[in-house]
Amino acid sequence: MKRLHAILFALGFAFLGFLVWRMGARRLWEQFTALGWGWVPIILAEGVAESFHAIGWRYCLSGAHRRMPLARVFRVHFAGYAVNFLTPTASLAGELSKAALLAGRRRGPEATAAVLIGKLSFAMAHLLLVIAGLGAVLPGLPISSGLRIVLLLSGAALAAGIGTFLLLQARGRLGGFLRRLAGWRIFPRSLRQFARPMERVDVLLRTFYRERPGDMVRSVLWHLVGYSAGILPIWCFLFLLGKHPGLATAARIWLLSLWIDLITFAVPLNLGTLEGGRLVAFRAFGFGALAGMTYGMVTRLAQLFWAGAGLVNYGLLIARPGSRGVFASKRIPGISPGGCANERSA
Numbered sequence: 001m002k003r004l005h006a007i008l009f010a011l012g013f014a015f016l017g018f019l020v021w022r023m024g025a026r027r028l029w030e031q032f033t034a035l036g037w038g039w040v041p042i043i044l045a046e047g048v049a050e051s052f053h054a055i056g057w058r059y060c061l062s063g064a065h066r067r068m069p070l071a072r073v074f075r076v077h078f079a080g081y082a083v084n085f086l087t088p089t090a091s092l093a094g095e096l097s098k099a100a101l102l103a104g105r106r107r108g109p110e111a112t113a114a115v116l117i118g119k120l121s122f123a124m125a126h127l128l129l130v131i132a133g134l135g136a137v138l139p140g141l142p143i144s145s146g147l148r149i150v151l152l153l154s155g156a157a158l159a160a161g162i163g164t165f166l167l168l169q170a171r172g173r174l175g176g177f178l179r180r181l182a183g184w185r186i187f188p189r190s191l192r193q194f195a196r197p198m199e200r201v202d203v204l205l206r207t208f209y210r211e212r213p214g215d216m217v218r219s220v221l222w223h224l225v226g227y228s229a230g231i232l233p234i235w236c237f238l239f240l241l242g243k244h245p246g247l248a249t250a251a252r253i254w255l256l257s258l259w260i261d262l263i264t265f266a267v268p269l270n271l272g273t274l275e276g277g278r279l280v281a282f283r284a285f286g287f288g289a290l291a292g293m294t295y296g297m298v299t300r301l302a303q304l305f306w307a308g309a310g311l312v313n314y315g316l317l318i319a320r321p322g323s324r325g326v327f328a329s330k331r332i333p334g335i336s337p338g339g340c341a342n343e344r345s346a
Contacts, residue, residue, distance in 0.1 A: 012271030019275055023293045031294040038240040039298050042233040046302035049229040050081055056222030059215040060117040063110045065102055075313050076101045082310025085303055095119060101317055113204040123162050125223030130262050133255030141284055154263045172206035174198055230254050237295050256281040
């Protein structure tokens with residue numbers, strides 16, 4: 001799995017370099033400086049969106065974690081955001097960090113369940129927005145029928161994958177599924193490591209979906225709000241460039257960008273695909289590749305800013321006595337030294 005991440009990271013980096021070369025670094029800089037201080041609200045909007053996502057994740061917490069103050073939830077969420085952005089692991093390290101920061105004594109399985117449910121809720125909101133936007137975006141796109149079919153099939157495949165993940169969680173069979181994949185020699189070492197502690201986690205997952213379906217719905221709704229917050233920065237960006245788009249147009253650009261993000265989720269840091277996706281989306285609606293590439297770079301700057309803030313916060317969290325992080329321990333939350341899931345949770 002590490003090798004796959006490394007290959008995808010290298011390909012993404014090469015693609016980003018190609019895009020910068022093709023657009024011209026000087027032209028990109030001139031477009032960026034034309035914004036003046038207009039990039040500041042775009043950066044702030046990224047933080048607002050992530051705050052909504054943190055609220056959505058709060059509804060996925062169980063047990064003692066449900067009493068955790070909202071400020072603490074924000075801090076753990078942004079710490080995970082920082083690790084996800086700064087490590088080329090396709091969002092895996094950040095989720096492990098969140099679980100490790102949540103896990104106190106005998107609470108490892110609860111923390112792991114919260115992260116798994118939150119990840120699924122986040123993906124479901126992403127998928128729902130993409131599906132809702134298909135009717136608004138796809139008919140007007142100036143693309144070939146072949147590419148249109150590829151986009152639809154890739155989206156359908158991801159929808160099937162997310163739906164399968166939901167069923168496995170709701171039925172408490174995620175551990176068995178991971179063991180089966182490992183038996184088929186699909187990333188066997190990594191999957192066996194994750195499968196060992198899943199017995200207790202599967203019980204918690206079944207309990208959550210049976211007793212708290214309303215919290216899952218609330219979580220998805222808050223994630224939808226967080227994703228929708230991306231519309232205003234696009235409108236603001238184009239307005240600053242003198243384009244004066246309507247909010248409906250900005251929304252369509254954002255929905256197409258989300259679609260591309262969904263089908264390229266496996267690329268670590270969305271390196272190259274984020275910038276390329278914005279380029280394609282802006283160009284598809286007549287605003288030019290240069291504007292799209294510039295917006296992608298501004299978005300990358302916003303992510304870097306909040307990742308830096310999250311990294312400082314992460315350091316403060318793990319500096320507290322008893323706090324743990326993914327870099328402080330290689331154990332998966334919920335695994336005892338003997339390799340079995342803890343049988344009790346607080």
